[in-house]
Amino acid sequence: MTDSSTRSLRSAALSLLLALALAAGALAGTAIRNAELAATEDAVTLSAEIAIEVPAALEEAVARGVPLYFVLEFELTRPRWYWFDETVAARTLTYRLSYHALTRQYRLSTGALHQSFATLDEAVAVMSRLRDWPVAERAALASGTTYTAGLRLRLDSARLPKPIQVGAIGAPEWSLGSEWLRWPFPMERAAK
Template identity: 45%
Template sequence: MRPVQFLHIKSLHIILMLLLPVIIFSMALARAEGGIQVKHVSVAPVDHGYELNVDSEIVLNSTLEQALEKGITLYFVTKFLLVDPRWYWFDKEVARSKLRIGLRYYALTRQYRLSHGPLSQSFYTLEEALRVLSRFRGRPIIAQSELKQGVEYIATLRVWLDLTRLPKPFQVETIGSKDWNLSSDALEWRMKLPLPTQDSDSEESL
């Protein structure tokens, strides 16, 4: 190995060693504070209309983890809106998709459970439950008026912890507390609906 190459590798090693504590601290801080980050959103055409696919990352802070251990169900909402902007009048909402999923811990079985209506799924670790909670596919988009091809709509999406579903004593506790204010940024972008096709890989994404 040439001396220059050796020095270059050694320099990279030193830089990585210096950055490692910073990376570890940042990860620990993110876990301590918690948060929701949307990674990917796509709208896909299907035979009966359109479906929504979302990938996000949900991290709970210690306050929310303790609430789960006490048997409190945490409800997370994903809301997607499609709006037709009109310069001559108020914007018109043309389609939406809203999903609310509950996350609960059962101390007796030591399992975490996700529930949506009559459907439920159990997990042995919180990490597994959050991984499934953060990712869903094929959520129907309900059209409230005719959806048109070639029209540029405004799409919005947000994922948040629904505090209104908490027991009343906890709702009082959440007032002014950042530990309970868990939400993604309100995303907004312009999009045209993808053409209906038999090819399932066709989709319009953020």
């Protein structure tokens, strides 16, 4: 190898490491802090605390009228030794975060529920707390079985306007999302 090709390889490796570090840093801004499942008489509900740090680029985009869609994904699987894990329940919850310049308020929507807030921080605080979200029917779960629950939050970049999607490719500030948090959920036997 010549000196120039060695320098090129080192430069490429350094660039790759820097890009990975930036991407990891962007993902570190959002994390699932705490999540727990509770079994009621007819359902299994999820409560969670999520740490969300919105990068400056996303704050500016919302302030300029670009709606942001965040997707909370949940899955409950049953491990199988002979095949892939069986997905027992999978749910998603979509948040739409927007800003209305006329009223100078941020709006957070999930389904038919719409809430208005004076600041972005207030809207993000509501999005970061989840309480008693029904994620599975209790009848679908076998007593005495330990399941694996998984939860993550991510920015749905596919729902951004097309010109922003093109500019967001590979940009760490547009890669907001958490890693999957996975934990065991033992389904207790019913008391007799």
